[in-house]
Amino acid sequence: MTGSDQHILVIGAGQAGLQAAETLRSNGFEGRISLYGDEPYAPYHRPPLSKAWLTEKIDERQLTIRDISALERKGILLRTGSVIEAIDPHARSARVSDGSLVHWSGLVLATGATPRRLPGSESSKAVHVLRSRRDATEIAERLQHCAREGRPIIIIGGGFIGLEVAASARKLGLDVTIVEAASRLLERVLSSDLSQWYADLHRSRGTKLLIGAQVSNIEPVGPDQAIVHFADGRSVQAGLVLTGIGVIPNDGLARKAGIECDNGIVVDDCCRTSVPNIVAAGDCTVRRLPDGAKIRLESVQNAVEQGRSAALALLGKEKPFTETPWFWSDQYGIKLQIAGLSHGADTWVRRGESSESGFSIFHFKQDRLIAVDSVNAVKDHMLARRVIGTSAAPTIEQVQDARFDLFTLRSKSA
Amino acid sequence: MVAITYVEPSGSKVEINVKEGWNLMQAAVANGVEGIVAECGGSCVCATCHVYIDPERLAELPPPSEDELELLEDVKAERKPNSRLSCQVKANESLLGLIVTIPECQT
Ligand SMILES: Cc1cc2nc3c(=O)[nH]c(=O)nc-3n(C[C@H](O)[C@H](O)[C@H](O)COP(=O)(O)OP(=O)(O)OC[C@H]3O[C@@H](n4cnc5c(N)ncnc54)[C@H](O)[C@@H]3O)c2cc1C
Ligand code: FES
Numbered sequence: 001m002t003g004s005d006q007h008i009l010v011i012g013a014g015q016a017g018l019q020a021a022e023t024l025r026s027n028g029f030e031g032r033i034s035l036y037g038d039e040p041y042a043p044y045h046r047p048p049l050s051k052a053w054l055t056e057k058i059d060e061r062q063l064t065i066r067d068i069s070a071l072e073r074k075g076i077l078l079r080t081g082s083v084i085e086a087i088d089p090h091a092r093s094a095r096v097s098d099g100s101l102v103h104w105s106g107l108v109l110a111t112g113a114t115p116r117r118l119p120g121s122e123s124s125k126a127v128h129v130l131r132s133r134r135d136a137t138e139i140a141e142r143l144q145h146c147a148r149e150g151r152p153i154i155i156i157g158g159g160f161i162g163l164e165v166a167a168s169a170r171k172l173g174l175d176v177t178i179v180e181a182a183s184r185l186l187e188r189v190l191s192s193d194l195s196q197w198y199a200d201l202h203r204s205r206g207t208k209l210l211i212g213a214q215v216s217n218i219e220p221v222g223p224d225q226a227i228v229h230f231a232d233g234r235s236v237q238a239g240l241v242l243t244g245i246g247v248i249p250n251d252g253l254a255r256k257a258g259i260e261c262d263n264g265i266v267v268d269d270c271c272r273t274s275v276p277n278i279v280a281a282g283d284c285t286v287r288r289l290p291d292g293a294k295i296r297l298e299s300v301q302n303a304v305e306q307g308r309s310a311a312l313a314l315l316g317k318e319k320p321f322t323e324t325p326w327f328w329s330d331q332y333g334i335k336l337q338i339a340g341l342s343h344g345a346d347t348w349v350r351r352g353e354s355s356e357s358g359f360s361i362f363h364f365k366q367d368r369l370i371a372v373d374s375v376n377a378v379k380d381h382m383l384a385r386r387v388i389g390t391s392a393a394p395t396i397e398q399v400q401d402a403r404f405d406l407f408t409l410r411s412k413s414a
Numbered sequence: 415m416v417a418i419t420y421v422e423p424s425g426s427k428v429e430i431n432v433k434e435g436w437n438l439m440q441a442a443v444a445n446g447v448e449g450i451v452a453e454c455g456g457s458c459v460c461a462t463c464h465v466y467i468d469p470e471r472l473a474e475l476p477p478p479s480e481d482e483l484e485l486l487e488d489v490k491a492e493r494k495p496n497s498r499l500s501c502q503v504k505a506n507e508s509l510l511g512l513i514v515t516i517p518e519c520q521t
Contacts, residue, residue: 045455059433062440063455070446304453328459335481337459378481382461382488 006031008314009094009104011084011253013037015046015300016282017110018066019307021076027315033076034102038083039132042068047300049136050164051330054143055171060133087257089275106314109254109265109273109280110307113247113298118156124220127241130161139165142240145224147172151239154178154228156215158185160329162244163198166207167331177208177236179215179228191342194361194373197354198331205332218243247298249284262286264296269320271310279313281306287321295341299327324388326381339384340371349399351406352377360384362399369393383410416505420465421515422448432505438514439463439501449516456501458482462520463500464489468513472496475503491517 008024010017013035021035037043044063053063071078083097087107094102115129128139146153153169155162158180169176178185184195185202199209214231218241221227229235249264260266260274264286271279282303286296305321312319329336334356342348345363352359360380363371372384383406387393392412398404415431420442422428432441442450451462458481467475475498478486482502486493500514 047455047457051457059436061444062436064440064444065452065455066446067444070444073446300453300455328454328457330457335459378459378484379487381459382485 006105007103008033008106008108009102010035010108010110011087011094012110012112012250012282012284013039013043013078013080014110014112014282014303015043015065016112016284016303016307016310017108018043019304020108020110020279020281020311021071022066022074023308023311024315025074025076027312027317029311029315031105034079035071035076036079036082036084036096036102038081038097039134040081041133042066042071042078042080044133045300046131047328049133050130050161051168054136054140054165054168060137063133084253087253089257089259089278092277105277107278108307108310108314109259109278109284110282110303110310111250111253111284113249113283115243115247116245118215118218118243118245120217120219124218124226125224126220126226126239127218127243129243130165131247139240139242143169143172143174146174146239149239151175151225152177152236153240153242154236154238155242155244156228157244157246158182158209158211159244159246160186160189162242163202163331164329165242165244166202167205170205170207170332175208176206177210177238178202179210179213181212181214183212185209185211189338189342190373191345191348191361191363193354194375197375198336201332201334247283249286249296251284254278254280254284262294266294267306267310269309269322270313270318271306271321272313277314279310281310297325299325301326324385326385335374335376335378337374337378337381338371339374339381340369340388342371342373345370347396349396351380351399351402362394362396364396367396369399379407383407386410387412416507416510416512418505418509419511419513420447421513423516423518424448434504434506436505437501438465438503438505439499441505442500442516447516449518449520450500451520452501453521454501458485458499458502461485461489461499464491464517464520465498465500466494466515466517467496467498467503468515469496471509471512474508478502489517490519490521 043065086095152175155178219227251261251265254265255261265280327338342363347364349362358376360374374381454460
């Protein structure tokens, strides 16, 4: 597909959609490229929304990844505030919220994900989820409001977003409680001792933790407060209740169009869907691995890599996403970086004392290094990203040996 | 506004008026300057916003943090004495007219 009569439509102007559009252009696609997004802004960085941005009140435009004019120069038409309501793979068309019909020769689905909500939480100013710039602006205002009025805040869900917002709120001196239904924080991503380390960190900074607590519902009270009711009959009132209990992939357009979905749009390692000329990338996808297992990643890196793969797949080039997955989180100025996926690990080894001055946990599965979690240990993380899955990866014995210099492995991996 | 000149990997020069308080990465990516990836959006974790600062003026910049120094060891293009991560350099009046050169590759 290189003819100038070709038109590729990208649905979703987030990290993945932007990457797909730009990759198409930089790889010689000469046809039209349209990037449709339902939010009123040009593509922006989401990670700062739960971190520094919440308390530092920086200029919203500093979050912008690419201005509309910069996209224009690349020949990418950005339509903000435009919802795609339906797609038709046979007619190769899409229906836009303004009633118009757009025809495409190739389609990229990059629709992201929507935060889960709890019953009763839809209509109150005091109850929020955090996904968009708008959410973050409202939450930042609520935090200021609660600080002024001396009202406590409750965060439901001890995942990354909840923990980051908790840390930001403590910075403003607020009374913060985190409610986690599982038996520990970050249960799905961290080993139990690192979960414990993070629980201790939050407690030491004055955040209260309710672990293993089941919320039954949230009840709005007056215009700007809410009560969280627990299954055991307790209840707590707050000026802000933030629910950070995971997301639901936006796969509705695809599902209605008959594209295979399974808690996300099912894609192969080159981001192809079950329908030719339709690819998908980012948080809206679930990737089928060669062994048939499916994984869902929600990260900037995944959005970027998949956006690239998806664009190339439409151009008939195979560029599987095979990099080591990585992720980061900032809490109280402490940097957690994760390389690889530790799920299924049978052995772990710690390097460094578990203190804020920096340490890493190396996860092994059948003697192979599969993941490294680093706390304030940037170098360990960068090394891990290079060596995981390669012959340069250290053995268990090497990691255990405090005198062995892991960084000598870098040259081996180069 | 602080006028900063970015030299793209192709050699093209782009002058941008960067708002004070914005970092050099933010202004570059928003304006579509070629060659800065900035995958982490300025969180100082990705090392894909590497630039070379005009050596004559390097000393005028606040020194890099330990995290930045460690990340600089992992940049893809050659690390030079004047290598910095553009997300860690904030624009202020004293940087007026600074020239930053973007390396061939970031990833
Ligand atoms: C607060 C927060 C903090 C985060 N922190 C980190 C972090 O530290 N590190 C990290 O790696 N990741 C982090 N993430 C995750 C990361 O931001 C996401 O994985 C990434 O943004 C996914 O990109 P995407 O393009 O797939 O989806 P999105 O960025 O969600 O983009 C999808 C876009 O499509 C739009 N859309 C959906 N349906 C339609 C339609 N029918 N028509 C038009 N437009 C539509 C959506 O509104 C949205 O704008 C964080 C996320 C949040 C919310
Ligand atoms: S943008 Fe990631 S380190 Fe600068």
